[in-house]
Amino acid sequence: MTRRLRVVDASRPEEVFAALRDALAGAGAAVVPRSEATEPEETTRWPHPGETVAQNVALVIETSGSTGVPKRVALSADALLASAAASAGALGGQGRWLLALPAHYVAGAQVLVRSLAAETEPIYYGTGHFDARRFADLAADLGDEKRYTSLVPVQLGRLVEAAENGSRGVVAALRGFDGILVGGQALNSELRERAERLGARIISTYGSSETAGGCVYDGRPIGTTAVRETGGLLEIAGPVLAEGYLGDPERTAATFHEEGGARWYRTGDLGEVSVDGRVTVFGRSDNVIISGGEKVLLDAVERVVHGMSGFANAVVVGVPSADWGQVPVVVTERSSTTSLQDLRQAVADRLGRAAAPARIIQLDPIPRLASGKPDRVALAAAVREQEA
Missing domain, CATH: 3.30.300.30 (ANL, C-terminal domain)
Structure with missing residues (x-):
């Protein structure tokens, strides 16, 4: 069985949220959140009219990656919800989220999925330049539930800088979150220490679109995720893995493989896993x-x-x-x-x-x-x- 694909404007995250609700329930099309900046040329426009994907695919993340090679990562409803459940378990419970990342980025889409799993509606930062004080004002509207957000290091740096420069509202916002996930790239220890001195609870995450977002928190795999080191490179297994790359069976076969009854994802990252299971990432092998x-x-x-x-x-x-x-x-x-x-x-x-x-x-x-x-x-x- 198959389902159709639906492109949703990522600058309207509330529409992505509604479309994901239908997709996860099995009643709607698979969602392709897309920003205007990544809108393909007419000659390479995708998806084509009438194009479909497997019935279990709920979300497709399009990314050029940091190396410029385009990918269309197909994520099933099961993988997305497994990631959301693992995240809630690692954080100490479900809660309400402030979405400050683009909805066409996997970490942004996962904020929406976690909100759906928690049966809460996120607060949307919206588009435009990231402003620490605007973020703090929105955080104040999260209510009495557990509060979470997901950021990249650049955003955290702007919040920390504003707080250190005397913004009480930003200090209160940082202290008010039960968890601030920081991923997308390495978080340097000095920035983390500055944030924690201000009272923020920082959780450094590691993952990718192929793992439905962060699947390692502060060096520890979450849920039933397994991480191993093979030839100096990290590999990941578990229910959060993507189905593969749409329209690219060769890349799918090269990136995902079966071994010992498990399906593994070759991350392309250099790293090691300690005897007690702690994951250390050194960087991209390329x-x-x-x-x-x-x-x-x-x-x-x-x-x-x-x-x-x-x-x-x-x-x-x-x-x-x-x-x-x-x-x-x-x-x-x-x-x-x-x-x-x-x-x-x-x-x-x-x-x-x-x-x-x-x-x-x-x-x-x-x-x-x-x-x-x-x-x-x-x-x-x-x-x-x-x-x-």
């Missing part, structure tokens, strides 16, 4: 450069850089070098009192000389995907253009 004959994991360089004053939101990219092959370059939106020499020394002390950044480039704004992640394809092009 975000590695060779500098002077040595492998340099740019995500690891970025983590060190984020700990330096003025570089909390910086991004590290690899650029060609006549002498070394490739070198790391730090891209930041604002100037800092930390010098390149100090930055190089801090990175070299932790990761070795090959990882030391060659330059600091200021680029405002840093191009980002709708999820808040740096758009590394656009960023690399901008850096090359600036250096030329």
